Amino acid sequence: MNALSGMSNLRLGVLASGRGSNLQAIIDAIDQRRLNAVLAVVISNKADAPALERARRCGTPAIFLDPKATSGREAYDGAILECLRKHDVELVVLAGYMKIVTPILLDAYSNRMMNIHPSLLPSFPGLAAQRQALEWGVKMAGCTVHFVTEGVDAGPIIRQATVPVYEDDTEESLSARILLEEHRLYPEAIQLYAENRLLVEGRRVRIR
Ligand code: GRF
Numbered sequence: 001m002n003a004l005s006g007m008s009n010l011r012l013g014v015l016a017s018g019r020g021s022n023l024q025a026i027i028d029a030i031d032q033r034r035l036n037a038v039l040a041v042v043i044s045n046k047a048d049a050p051a052l053e054r055a056r057r058c059g060t061p062a063i064f065l066d067p068k069a070t071s072g073r074e075a076y077d078g079a080i081l082e083c084l085r086k087h088d089v090e091l092v093v094l095a096g097y098m099k100i101v102t103p104i105l106l107d108a109y110s111n112r113m114m115n116i117h118p119s120l121l122p123s124f125p126g127l128a129a130q131r132q133a134l135e136w137g138v139k140m141a142g143c144t145v146h147f148v149t150e151g152v153d154a155g156p157i158i159r160q161a162t163v164p165v166y167e168d169d170t171e172e173s174l175s176a177r178i179l180l181e182e183h184r185l186y187p188e189a190i191q192l193y194a195e196n197r198l199l200v201e202g203r204r205v206r207i208r
Contacts, residue, residue, distance in 0.1 A: 010194040011040040013089030015080070015097040020051025021179065022095040022116060022186050027058050029187030036194050041087040043080055045099055061087065067099070077104035084109075091193055094148060095186070101148060111200050113148040114193070116186050118178045120144060120160055125153035130175045133165065141165050141174060143182045145189040147200065156205045158198060159189045 014023050023042065029035035042055035047064045055062035063083060070076045081104060084092060092105070094115040105113070119129035121144040124136070133141045142162040149155035161181040165174060192198050192207060199206040 010037040010190075011088050011090045012037050012093050012190070013040055013084045013087060013091070014042045014051070014055075014093045014095050016042060016044055016051035016095045017046050017049055017098040018051060018096045020049065020054045020095065022182055023051050024054050025183035026093065026095070026187055026190065027054065027060075029191075031058075035187045035191050037091075037190060040089050041083065043083055045076075045097075051095070073100065073102050074104050077102045081105055081108055091190065092148075093186075093190065100152070103150065106148065106150060109148075111147055114145055114158065114186075114189065115148050115153070115155070116182055117144050117146065117153045118175065118182065119153075120162065121146060121153055121157060128171075130178060131171045134169060134171060134174060139165050141178060143178050143185060145185055147205070156200055156203050158192070158205050159185055161185045 014026065016023050026035065027039060030037055030039060039060045041061045041063060042051060043063045043065055044052050045065060045067050052062040052064060065079050065083065067076050070079055090112065092109045092113040094113065117129060119133055120142045124132040130141065140162050142160055144160045145158045147155040147158065163177045163181055197208045199208055
């Protein structure tokens, strides 16, 4: 079974800018029926994003939308929104998407857009989270899946996973340890959404 023939009909739209290992984890989870969803479309702001190739390999529409073809961030998000709607996307999944999302998308997909971040939020939002964690000297690091709201990495937290930080860790070794957890956590969080088990109450997300 490929990612297009998932059992239930939660339709995912993934936005990705880079290598797409989290996208791959989602594709694999759908294939292995750990995630009851359909990968409806993958959109990237980078023409050469490996994530697009991963999508194509499993027969998913893989679309490059050039930010330079629209004037401004809102117009760009308008183009993304059109594409998401065209593919009947119900949940938007950010997977290494390196652009700020504007209210055009946020309002259309309020509490229907997730992101994964490689730190235990609210610590170390923004870029190079693993390096920030090492430099701060924390003993535990991890990753967070959260709903996307205005403000970078600031939305209600859905799930978190921790990993230890070792004395001899480098940014690369810590990132690799966290990434393994990301690949487990993200499909799990999406499955909770697919089962309609996430209830957002202010900043808190209850799991029913
Ligand atoms: C991941 O570390 C994710 O937490 C962050 O960007 C990275 C994307 O990696 N938001 P990949 O493209 O999914 O491999």
